[in-house]
Amino acid sequence: MSFPFRFVNFVLQLLTAVLEVVALGLLIRILSTHCVLGEEYGISVWMYTFILPAIACQSVVLVIFRLCCTTVGLDPIAMTFNFASGFLCLGSALTLLVSMVDHCGNEFAFIFYMSSAFGVIAGVLHLLNACVCNVYIPSGEWYLLINGMPDFVDWLNQILVLNPQVLYETFEEGKEK
Structure with missing residues (x-):
């Protein structure tokens, strides 16, 4: 009976990890732009820089454990991790997205938008996965x-x-x- 929910949990976690890794790759490209190096952006980029790598690393490890151990994922620890990571991802990515309103419009604007958009989507998927864990926890x-x-x-x-x-x-x- 719980197989479809475990599969949904795994797919959500896999999509979240992929989105976070892509957002992290784009974030690394952002760090070398003249906007960030010239300190045009401060706390929004650095907050995202401190939060996203830790969450992405934990998401990748959780996906690997889900491949090896079928009982991982629908438990209180995973539920807490997904709630906390979802709110942190949403908060930091939305901060970067809101700071982009006043962006100068140079060639790096697309990278800023894509990185924060992937972070927002990953945050929503974390919260969705936490709700799946909450409803279908053994x-x-x-x-x-x-x-x-x-x-x-x-x-x-x-x-x-x-x-x-x-x-x-x-x-x-x-x-x-």
């Missing part, structure tokens, strides 16, 4: 996720209220490792 995965949360929430609550005993125990456990 029930056993939700059971493990929900049962593990109360301990984490209790620990985090004790840390946030700065319980000295919990802080000391956490520090001592870290020293022993």
Whole structure:
């Protein structure tokens, strides 16, 4: 029953990884343009430069793991990765796209637009894949996720209220490792 959803998950992840790699290649070409070297563009290009390679690398690794391991992809970690990556891709690519409104219109404008457009599409596909993971995640995965949360929430609550005993125990456990 879950085969079509795993196939859809894999195809979405593959398309996302391909789009991110293409956007990354175009981004590398952007870095040597006189617009970027002349600091006409600042934070929009550099934010995209810092965010996109990490997400693209993780997407490629996830696609490779999906080829080797059929159980990877429809799990809470993949769902969280896709949500976070989708929002980061959308945010950084849209920032670059919006900054292009005032572009001088030289021969590199097309590369700027294409790189950010591929980033926006990849971000949307990440969010779509996260929704697929959310809807079709195996029930056993939700059971493990929900049962593990109360301990984490209790620990985090004790840390946030700065319980000295919990802080000391956490520090001592870290020293022993």
